[in-house]
Amino acid sequence: MRHRYSILLFPLHIIVDFLSLNVAFVGAYGIKFGTISPVFEPPYVTLWWVFNLIWLAEILVSKPYIFPRQLFKADHLIKKMLILMAIHVAIIAIYWVAVKGYYYSRGHIAITYGLFATLGIAFRIGGLLFLKEYRSRGYNNRRYIIVGYGKLATTIRGFYDAHPEMGFHFKGYFDDPTPDTVDQLKGNYDQLVDYVRVNQIDCVYCCMPYIDNSRLKEIVDDAEAVDYQVKLLVDFRGFLARGASVEYHDFLPVLNLSSQMLADFQVNTLKRGFDITFSLGVIVLGAPFFLLVALITRVTSKGPVFYAQERIGRGGKPFLIYKFRSMYVNAEQGGPVLSAGYRDSRITPWGWFMRQTRLDELPQFYNVLRGDMSVVGPRPERQFFIDQIIEVAPEYKTLLKVKPGITSIGQIKFGYAANIEEMVQRLRYDLLYPERRSFLFDMWIIAQTVRVMMQGRGK
Structure with missing residues (x-):
């Protein structure tokens, strides 16, 4: 049956x-x-x-x-x-x-x-x-073959193997044999139609990278007579991830690869407008509070009020990030070292409080006004640590496509990282942002950041 x-x-x-x-x-x-x-x-x-x-x-x-x-x-x-x-x-x-x-x-x-x-x-x-x-149990199934052997062909087979509840049963690959593929094939193009008829094949998947138009036309022409469906497989995965869309010029389908560019422009325009408005509001209305934090920083330990450090921004462009100083002077004279949290003797008592409440990040609203950063976005890192992260997690490069931010999903869910392993763990959260970014998502992250600050749960 x-x-x-x-x-x-x-x-x-x-x-x-x-x-x-x-x-x-x-x-x-x-x-x-x-x-x-x-x-x-x-x-x-x-x-x-x-x-x-x-x-x-x-x-x-x-x-x-x-x-x-x-x-x-x-x-x-x-x-x-x-x-x-x-x-x-x-x-x-x-x-x-x-x-x-x-x-x-x-x-x-x-x-x-x-x-x-x-x-x-x-x-x-x-x-x-x-x-x-x-x-x-083998009932209500669809029998299918794949024409054109290659990576795309094995991908569609793997999909149906992983979803047996769909009832698709694989019956073989068909292609012109080569020394490397002959053992993988059920037959060649000349044997295809007879095999479909004898084995009552329901569906023929044709992989465009591996089949020419003349072969495809023959398969389509035979479909009605032999009674099988023809499905065309084209590997658009790399393009569709960027938001491609299909347009029709009369009967001709055209793949538009620039739709995501327009969406990005709209998101970035709204985001930049919000960044400027929000940052100006924080700096102007919070000026007395900024002065108070600066005064306490100056009184509680020797050294400058602010701390500047080079970070890597969008597109790999370096910039200076500004913070209220939370460590003693010359804390990194031996070279770049990540903070060890409450165990780190380089952090001043007042600096530890600022880190828990995220107050040390407030000067970065100046970076936002300059255009180096956004209010919401993945945290920028130093090139020294980026090189080490990429060795373990190459997908970090994705974060360099968007502007870094004062707060992020990683900052909320994970906080400061004490080593490369923890930086990679935080990366898993931040990688969610480029694909999901929107104005409402940014508002949610800001609200969660305020909650963390109020509760003093910054790690």
Whole structure:
């Protein structure tokens, strides 16, 4: 048995959802009023019909039950159902106002949607668990081959091997053999069509880097006669990570690789405007407090109030970062050394308090105004330590694509690092920022930083 029952999934979804909707409507009435007989009479029978007609209209318009196996997952199915329910609620609300149906019980309607969501989600999760077990036994499967052998071909095979619940069974690679690949291939191009027909192959994946257009055209031309699907694999992963989009010039698809550049420009413009406004506000309104911190720093230990150190900014450009001095003078005369936290004898008692509350970072708002830094961004490091980090974690280079900041996810979740290993651990947090950066995300990081400062939990 292969997949001849797959066609039943579509009507089964429709039937079960309609049953769930009607059972929920009647059951909710019984829960609310202790009886169900009035639900079969006006005015509730009218509302009952409206519920069903709206759901039917949504199905006809949005076709929510048509999707490939790759999207046949719990989160996708539940999300689609909840979107449909939200639209249903909105239309029922409009209907309620239009007919002035204030005699309908709001409690009954609320319970109806609660029951409907529970039944619908239970059916979807139960169905997925059943399919997973059913397909693991070899039923309801799709047989596929891959044309064009190479890294992309092994990647798609690895994907399906890692997701057996999708029911895709691999039946071999096809390509022109070479001494290096002959042992990996099931056959060559001349044997492909006969193999597909004899073994009832459902899907042929064609890897564009390894197949020419003439071969691809032959495979597509044979698809209708032999009854198999053709799917084209193009390795856009490096581009899509940068936010590429597809445009259509008449029937010709064009991959636009500059959409992320526009998004970055918009984010950076808003971010720079916020940085200037926020930094000016902090410096002007906090001037008396800055003076107080500077005075205490000067009185509690000998040396200058401020400390300047070279750090590496966006694009590998060096700049001087400014802080309130938290260590004794000449603390690094023996060379660059990371702080050992509360065990570090180089830190003054007042400096330790400033580090716990992040007060030593306040002068960096001047760096923000200069454009060296942003309020939010990965912490800048010295070249001496960057070279060591890259040896262990080359992905650190990603952080050099964005402007460094006063505070970051790594500063909140981890804090100051005492050695290269801890710097790499903090890096795991900061690597989340370049892909997720947004104005709202920055506001969240700032709020968390204020919380850390107030609680004195800076490490």
